[in-house]
Amino acid sequence: MQKLKSQPDKQGHFGPYGGMFVPETLMSALQELTAEYDRARKDSKFKRELDYYLREYAGRPTRLYFAERLTRELGGAKIYLKREDMLHTGAHKINNCLGQVLLARRLGKRRIIAETGAGQHGVATATVAAMFGMECVIYMGEVDMARQALNVYRMRLLGSKVVGVSAGQRTLKEAISEAMRDWTTNVRTTHYILGSALGSHPYPMMVRDFQSCIGREARRQILAKEGRLPDAIVACVGGGSNSIGIFHPFLADKKVQLIGVEAGGRGIRPGDHAARFAGGSLGVLQGTRTYVLQNTDGQIELTHSVSAGLDYAAVGPEHAWLRDLKRIEYTYATDDEALRAFRFLAEKEGIIPALESAHAVAHTMKLAPKMKKRQIVIINLSGRGDKDVQQVAEIVKL
Secondary structure (H helix, E strand, C coil): CCCCCCCCCCCCEECCEEEEECCHHHHHHHHHHHHHHHHHHCCHHHHHHHHHHHHHHHCCCCCEEECHHHHHHHCCCEEEEEEHHHCCCCECHHHHHHHHHHHHHHHCCCEEEEEECCCHHHHHHHHHHHHHCCEEEEEEEHHHHHHCHHHHHHHHHCCCEEEEECCCCCCHHHHHHHHHHHHHHCCCCEEECCCCCCCCCCHHHHHHHHHCHHHHHHHHHHHHHHCCCCCEEEEECCCCHHHHHHHHHHCCCCCCEEEEEEEEECCCCCCCCECHHHHCEEEEECEEEEEECECCCCCECCCCCCCHHHCCCECCHHHHHHHHCCCEEEEEEEHHHHHHHHHHHHHHHCCCECHHHHHHHHHHHHHHHHCCCCCEEEEEECEECHHHHHHHHHHCCC
C-alpha cells in the first residue's frame, strides 16, 4: 500500500482524482475560499468558535452506543453505533454547515446557497443560516422534494427559500448543477455550502476536515469503552462525507478494516443503482475527476436508490484514491436489504435509522455473524429516519 497523504496537492488532487474543473467565473471564488480556509484552520480563535457551536448548539460529542440486542440477535462481533442521528437537525450534516457558515462570515458573504437530496443537508444549512441571520436558498430536485416533503417544510419553516429543480432526473445531481449556476451568477455576495466531500477543491478536503470530528470522537470513545480500536468500521457512501469523516482518523491504523457501503438500488444495471465503484468509470462531474456512472460516450447515466441522499452519479475523489490504495473496501447494499435493515434496527434497538444509514446496517447484518465474539464493529449511524418513515410506509406494509 502506498503511503497515505492526509492532504491533496495544491491543485486539489488525491492521486489522479479531484482537481478544480469549474467555469472560469468560479475560479477566483474557489481560490479565495481555499486561502481563507487555510488561514482559518490555523486560527485558534476559529477552532474554538467552531468547537463551541458543535458542542453547545449541535450537541457534540455524540454517543458511541453498544447495541447489545442487535449484537445478540446477529451473533458474532460486538456492534457499536456512532450516534450522529442524535445531533441537532438529525444528521451529521450540521458539522460541516457550522464550519462553512463561519467561513462565509469571515469572507463577508451574507447569502448562502446549498443543494440537498435527502433534505438533511438542506435543513442543516437552513438552520445555520437562520442562526446567523443570513439569506438562504436551497436547491432540491422535484423527485426528492416529493419523497422528503417533511424536510422541505422544515427548511421553509426555518426561513429558507426552497427551489425545486425540474431538469433531468430531478434529483441530487440536478440540484447541484442549479446551485453552481446560482453561485456563478452571484459569486461576489454568495457562499455555496456544498454538502458532501465532492465537487471542486477545496470542498472534498474542507468537508472531510469538518466531518472528521466523528472519527476523532469514535476513536477516543472506543478506547475508553474497550481499551482497543475496533476491528471494522462501516459507513454508507453517497458523496462520502459521513464515511470519510469517521474513516479519516483511522486511516493509519492498518488493522482497522474500513468499509464503505454504496447504494445498490434494484441491482447493478445501468439506471438501477448508484454504486459508482461497482458500475462506474473514471470521469469528470461537477468540478471533480472521480468515479462516475456514465455510458461509453461519457454521458451521465440515470441513478436510483431508495435513499435520496445516496442517489448520485459520482463519489468523492478521496474515496476513489483510498480505494486505489486498498485502504478502504467498498461494497453496496440493495434497496431491499436497506429496507430490511431499516426495520430490523427499529425493532431490535428502538432506533429508526435514515435510509442512507440503513445501507451500513444492512452490510453489518451480513458481516457481524462471520466475525468472532471478541471482535468489534462500529456503524456510523449518520442520521435518523424520521424523514423516511412516510416513504417507507408506502413501500413496506406492517
